[in-house]
Amino acid sequence: MAPDKDVFSGGVAVVTGAGSGIGAGLARRAGALGMTVVVTDINEASAAETVAAIEAAGGRAEAEKVDVSVPGELDRLAELVFDRHGEVRLLINNAGIETVGNSWEVPAARWEATLNINLHGVIHGVRAFVPRIIASGKEAWIGNLSSVGAFGQMPGQTAYTVTKHAVQAFSECLYLEMELKALPIHVSAIVPGMMRTNIFNAEAGEGEPDNAAKHRRAMFEMMRDHGMDLDEGCRLFLEQMAQNRFWVHSQPEMSKQIIGGRVKFLQEQIAPIMPDIARQIAVD
Numbered sequence: 001m002a003p004d005k006d007v008f009s010g011g012v013a014v015v016t017g018a019g020s021g022i023g024a025g026l027a028r029r030a031g032a033l034g035m036t037v038v039v040t041d042i043n044e045a046s047a048a049e050t051v052a053a054i055e056a057a058g059g060r061a062e063a064e065k066v067d068v069s070v071p072g073e074l075d076r077l078a079e080l081v082f083d084r085h086g087e088v089r090l091l092i093n094n095a096g097i098e099t100v101g102n103s104w105e106v107p108a109a110r111w112e113a114t115l116n117i118n119l120h121g122v123i124h125g126v127r128a129f130v131p132r133i134i135a136s137g138k139e140a141w142i143g144n145l146s147s148v149g150a151f152g153q154m155p156g157q158t159a160y161t162v163t164k165h166a167v168q169a170f171s172e173c174l175y176l177e178m179e180l181k182a183l184p185i186h187v188s189a190i191v192p193g194m195m196r197t198n199i200f201n202a203e204a205g206e207g208e209p210d211n212a213a214k215h216r217r218a219m220f221e222m223m224r225d226h227g228m229d230l231d232e233g234c235r236l237f238l239e240q241m242a243q244n245r246f247w248v249h250s251q252p253e254m255s256k257q258i259i260g261g262r263v264k265f266l267q268e269q270i271a272p273i274m275p276d277i278a279r280q281i282a283v284d
Ligand SMILES: NC(=O)c1ccc[n+]([C@@H]2O[C@H](COP(=O)([O-])OP(=O)(O)OC[C@H]3O[C@@H](n4cnc5c(N)ncnc54)[C@H](O)[C@@H]3O)[C@@H](O)[C@H]2O)c1
Pocket: 016, 017, 018, 019, 020, 021, 022, 023, 040, 041, 042, 043, 046, 066, 067, 068, 069, 094, 095, 096, 097, 117, 145, 146, 147, 148, 149, 191, 192, 193, 194, 195, 196, 197, 198, 199, 200, 204
């Protein structure tokens, strides 16, 4: 039996940003494996769509509107889930946005949204849920959405890159905190390469500077044409999490290449390395 069919065949899964993309894919996969899935998203209608898809496939799911950029909403969610179910076996801190624009041109509100959703959303997901998971005494798995962007530098996506480097560092420290305390909570950094989702859709760029549109469009087309199939990627993610792996990849070769560049950068203390595509899609 594949380990995910064993480890995630029951219990409760909570996924943030599960109305679309990777969050929706992970929620559907957890539902298909037999978990009761709490599908959360800032967009209530899209969360309901994911729930409908899980139920149509014979699974169990419930939708909750949650904005991860507000710490109190994650406290409310944790309280609600533990009141209702008394446990959480799988927590996926997934909700995230891309932000395109030169660092000095991204408006303050978009900077704040990026940091609050991508970084604080993960931190406060852990802060709200972990004490309750510990009190339940049950084994649990936490996956935080990092990125291959956590290991490189991408001009024009600085706000996003900053948050992913930070989520990676947060996940590494969290893993060690669990080890020091000998807690039965397995922490994974989920590192997608390039998966076909809505993160670069034009409407998701509202609040970015006008000159970001060309870069956003080029990324959208690249993901549409070369992105990995979502269901396949999400199947791989849960399979690796079920093996208690810290590193969880969709495209291990892509991760290896980018991490290799980072290792060279750090070891040789050279100047930041320009990614191949960066000049072609540079923000004006
Ligand atoms: N798609 C990729 O190739 C890729 C690569 C690396 C990392 N990631 C990461 O995967 C995660 C999911 O991205 P995706 O590509 O599936 O994007 P997506 O845009 O398809 O889905 C993101 C979901 O998050 C929700 N969301 C946005 N703001 C929110 C908020 N404040 N509170 C709650 N939900 C909110 C959106 O409504 C949407 O349903 C992100 O953290 C992203 O950085 C994606």
